[in-house]
Amino acid sequence: MKKVLIKFSFLLSLISIFSILFLPNTLVFADNSNKVYLGGDTIGLKLDTGVYIAGKYEVSTKEGKSSPWIRSDVEIGDKIEKIDYLVVNSVDDIKNCLYNTKKDSVSLTVNRKGKTIDTTINVCKTDNGSVSLGLYLKDKMLGVGTLTFINPNNKTYASLGHGIIDNKIEYGNIDGELLYSNVESIKKGVPGSPGEKRASLTNNHLGNILTNSATGVYGIVSSKSFINKHRLVEVAEPNEVKTGHAYILTVVKEQEIAKFDIEIIEVVKQNSRNIKGMKIKVTDENLLKTTGGIIQGMSGSPIIQNDKLVGAVSHVSIENPTIGYGIFAKWMLDDANNIKINN
Numbered sequence: 437m438k439k440v441l442i443k444f445s446f447l448l449s450l451i452s453i454f455s456i457l458f459l460p461n462t463l464v465f466a467d468n469s470n471k472v473y474l475g476g477d478t479i480g481l482k483l484d485t486g487v488y489i490a491g492k493y494e495v496s497t498k499e500g501k502s503s504p505w506i507r508s509d510v511e512i513g514d515k516i517e518k519i520d521y522l523v524v525n526s527v528d529d530i531k532n533c534l535y536n537t538k539k540d541s542v543s544l545t546v547n548r549k550g551k552t553i554d555t556t557i558n559v560c561k562t563d564n565g566s567v568s569l570g571l572y573l574k575d576k577m578l579g580v581g582t583l584t585f586i587n588p589n590n591k592t593y594a595s596l597g598h599g600i601i602d603n604k605i606e607y608g609n610i611d612g613e614l615l616y617s618n619v620e621s622i623k624k625g626v627p628g629s630p631g632e633k634r635a636s637l638t639n640n641h642l643g644n645i646l647t648n649s650a651t652g653v654y655g656i657v658s659s660k661s662f663i664n665k666h667r668l669v670e671v672a673e674p675n676e677v678k679t680g681h682a683y684i685l686t687v688v689k690e691q692e693i694a695k696f697d698i699e700i701i702e703v704v705k706q707n708s709r710n711i712k713g714m715k716i717k718v719t720d721e722n723l724l725k726t727t728g729g730i731i732q733g734m735s736g737s738p739i740i741q742n743d744k745l746v747g748a749v750s751h752v753s754i755e756n757p758t759i760g761y762g763i764f765a766k767w768m769l770d771d772a773n774n775i776k777i778n779n
Contacts, residue, residue, distance in 0.1 A: 470670055472587055474685065475594075475685070477582065478617045478691065479580070481615070482576065482578055484611040485574065487525075491571070491572035496562060497563055498561075502560050514553075516545070519543070534559060534569070580617055581596045581733060582595060582733065582735060586657055587773065591658075592646075592654055594771070596735045596750075599649055600648050614655055615639070617637050618691055619691075621634045625731045626757065628754060630731060630732055632732035633734070644658070650711065669744060672741070674706055674713060677713070683739075685737060696722065698716045698717060698719060700715070700739075712763070728757050746762075746765055750763045
């Protein structure tokens with residue numbers, strides 16, 4: 437089994453898942469409209485983002501430093517759709533075009549927040565003989581997060597409790613793969629320095645990724661054996677959540693889901709989606725000893741109170757990792773129910 441060590445997690449910070457019953461001559465549908473399979477698993481997220489500009493840099497040439505993008509209409513976060521009128525699907529498409537071109541400039545078609553922009557950009561020959569646009573380009577993201585729940589009605593899952601924060605990835609439809617993940621070690625969080633789950637991603641496919649929204653990352657779970665190992669629970673309405681004792685489910689070793697005590701110290705009255713619905717404090721001595729509190733990779737960890745799923749961990753305080761915030765699970769369930777599934 438191939439493993440890739442990933443030291444990148446989706447950090448949340450303040451600086452910032454159908455049942456049919458058969459009876460004689462009667463077909464009865466079980467009402468699971470407000471129930472989900474409880475998560476807590478550490479998951480790997482592999483995203484195909486399209487080619488976007490992650491940064492700019494000066495190119496070293498034999499004549500000195502050059503900025504080939506200086507007179508071009510390109511910005512960090514732009515998604516490159518075409519180069520010299522050829523459709524771009526990967527960074528390799530751009531490399532191949534530059535390798536074969538003999539021109540001093542090429543045309544680019546970029547998408548900026550839904551607006552199509554055509555521009556040109558110079559092609560620089562570097563001091564080692566290669567060619568460059570002076571742009572840092574990305575077409576994939578790898579990350580580690582926590583599964584919040586699986587919707588039994590349509591096998592959609594919800595994770596993270598917030599959107600992917602990369603400053604370049606817009607909310608909306610997105611392609612990707614959901615993978616098994618193993619937590620190899622923990623970097624403990626301390627005030628001013630966030631901790632993280634150091635995890636490996638396997639090539640074992642769990643499902644796909646369809647949507648990146650303000651409330652989380654959503655998709656379809658395709659592994660029946662993975663779904664069947666989870667427990668069905670009810671999702672609480674926001675007005676059912678109270679201050680007091682609760683617990684979270686998360687992984688701090690390999691694939692072992694563990695239960696850790698927390699205290700809900702503040703509940704915000706909400707009638708619509710907002711990722712900060714409750715303020716929480718980690719009180720579990722074992723978790724504090726292991727992680728120092730809430731760490732990267734813990735986003736999406738389900739919050740349970742009175743045997744109902746009330747929310748998911750969504751943020752951590754950089755100054756005090758024992759303190760964090762949670763999103764109401766109801767908002768995530770609403771979004772999971774609204775995912776458009778192409779049959």
